Amino acid sequence: AEVFFPRLGENGKWCWFTAAPIKGHDGSIVGAIETLWDKTEDKKAEEERERHTSELSTLCSIYSALNAPADLKTRINQAVAELLNFLSADGVCIYLLDDDGKYHLRYCRGLSEEACKEISVLDENSIIHRVAQSNEYTMYEDLPDECPDEICLLERESIASIAYVPINSKENKTFGVIRIGSKKPMYFDREQKNVLELIGNRIGVAIENAMLQEQYIKSEKKYRTLFNSDPHPIFILDSKTFEILDMNQRAQDSYGYTREELLNLPFLEIGVEHDEELAQGLKNLTENQSLLFTKKRHYRKGRKPFYVNVNMGFAKYGERNVIIVSTTDITEAVEKETQLIQAGKMTTLGVMAAGMAHEINQPLNVIQVCADFFLKMLKRGAKIDDDDLRTMANDIVANVERATGVIKHVRDFARQSDLVHSKVNINDPIKDVFKVLGHQLKVHDIDVQVDLDPDLPYILAEHNRLEQVFINLVSNAIDALDEKGKQPGSADSPKQLLIKSFSDDGQVTVHVADTGTGMTEEVKNKIIEPFFTTKKVGKGTGLGVSISYGIVKDYGGSIEIESQVGTGTTFKLMFPAVNS
Template identity: 55%
Template sequence: IIIVDRETFGILDVNATALGCYGYSKDEFLKMSFADLGTKFDQEVLEGLETISSNQSEFYSRKLYRKKDRTSFYVNLHVSAVMFMGRDCLIVVTPDVSESVEKETQLIQASKMATLGTMASGIAHEISQPLNVIQVASDFLAKTVKQNAEINRDDVYTAAGQIGKNVQRAAQTIKHMKDFVRKSDVKGDKIDINDPIRDIFKILGQQLKVHGIGVDLDLAEDLPPVFADHNRLEQVFMNLVTNARDALDENGQRGEKDSKMLRISSFLEDGLVVVTVSDNGTGMTEDVKDKVFEPFFTTKKPGEGTGLGMSISYGIVAGYNGTITVDSEAERGTTFRLTFPAAS
């Protein structure tokens, strides 16, 4: 527990737990500003501390703070405005949540690897297609040289161009895969919400075509940025799209005649950046809808799903002060709605 002067943000008092957690002596604490404990200037927290009203409380999730020995760790901030010894003060409780953050990161990594396993055929196509073009172009060049045929400069230039273009395409696919599986950043940054949406189709685009699923992207341009991690949001949209694919496939197996459609929209509404992911698949019963964000809940057959994808997605979105809700009706389809505050 840390007691902070409301006007100067100077530290007025701390309890024994804070001394042990941060490693400073009480005298050292009393010479510091509360802002000195953070790893960097946090505009969101500063503005919240300045505007919090009397007898009001605020909560800030997973902020990176630093101990005296310069070790960084994650804390949740619970802030309350009170009077202390006749002064307008803030009581700040900073429990260490580093262990839970690390466990969440491990779950996200496990979910990514499970996703890659199911996407293997689509990834193979994305790499084999440019390799086929390279093979044809190189065979043409080798055959021309072997037969001592007259070399047409335009033909050679075209073949070389195709080789270079498809090497770049394969390299970009591989790079994107490496970026996707890397350990993502909890802290995040200002990003365009449309970027992770577009990026998932670098992996899933071909697979959705093979499954006969039409894709309608209606992404608003010039949206304000949101504060999140690109890699983590890509995992969220990957989970939503793969679930939609499975629901659409199940509808196809039941002989539904409507074309299978996946629609993703992004737009600004009441100052929030909103994304909707909709499909006209099997939909959910009320019972399934009530449990969809619970850990280990799945409607898939044993061995086909971990039941972690949606609970992980919920945690990721909530960690960036966002919301995710579901609207679904059995046999009619499903829409997930995500909202994020615009980054200042």
């Protein structure tokens, strides 16, 4: 049998006791042989194993409770119940640090509701606060006679001994304290320190994770609120495939698609086909970079077109890199600009009326001469020579075609053009300028020099709009040359206009230079402002250069102006060349 002998040794011993009888010759028991095996160390080891097993079991139960699929309050209460059961304690409270710098009671078990209310908030003078500051396990084996209010209150609850366990974050920062109370004095010992600290750390991790989750949910709600309340469509794109991962409600409303229809749709598919500029922008976008693309044509559901500005930048979306794209509907502005450009065309046509009349009158005069000749010969009854008849018929056909060409060109020019990007050889609209302004240049006795590179690469633009740009610049040059000719001492000055095109370093450049009056620095700085003009009232709208600047900018180009008063002006137009 295993028996504890309290008088053996200093603190008693556990011994394995055996006894065997000693018998006399007659078979009677005359004595006994007793054996004692000291089992104290084995007993201590066994008790240590049982205690360790109990601790592990409790830790597993608490870990399971904290990881259960339930809300934080339910998980903490279950963990507290497991802790009370393990310690056979009488009360557990958990205090957490709040924004006000005080510790607030969040969980309480085993104490009366009145006691919990009285000690629900503890400040820097409390033991809870001091334990948190020291970040050390603290225990009161027996409550002192003089004690803070919080301990006096616990005494009224018959609590006789207390242990305090800090609650730490993953970074080992204390943000709470567990207080465990027992009605038995001298109840807590140092052997419980390790397991209680482990429990405190695990509860701390659970609370911290829950707080982070709560912050994440709040952040997500805030993000969603801001995301969906933004007045502009916003798209979240995969940084590799450019597929739509998310979008706000405004995007769905503006484009007419449901969320399910937009998800995983390549962003480029809601715009014009083969938009290389936008595609390259998405591919080459880097962190800390924001790109803006203006006047892009997008389509609502049903392929209804509208114009947008596209702004994009890099961002983090969860754990992945994404591109945030916002679009701004500028359809109304583009339509007004188109109307303004159209009004400018009508003004230009009015200015060109005399030249166009000349271009049409010349072929009409030829036709009239031929018709008069036919009538005279008919009145005389004379026979017209076959060769003469053939020559005149060919002249009539050629001049009808010439007049038809002028009328067609004017009609095409007057037609409202859309903001499209197609491949254009910039020499073509330059040549067409002389179809409508050629006569005026002759009438004004202007020496025109044209130097066009025949091997220019294409640019992305629209023929009609480019022609308007060059008509505006040539018309201004004619006015500047005439104005200079009226100045004293300038009558014999050469009136020259040079138009030159060439390509260099991936750009197509056109120079329109005149030897007119030139501009002051003040005028040069204001020349692109709408409605600014130096001409007399009724002679100009002040929109020509402004419209030209807007058209050039729409096609990714730029305009530079060099001018000197009394010497002349040069407009330099530069456009990005299209890759062959």
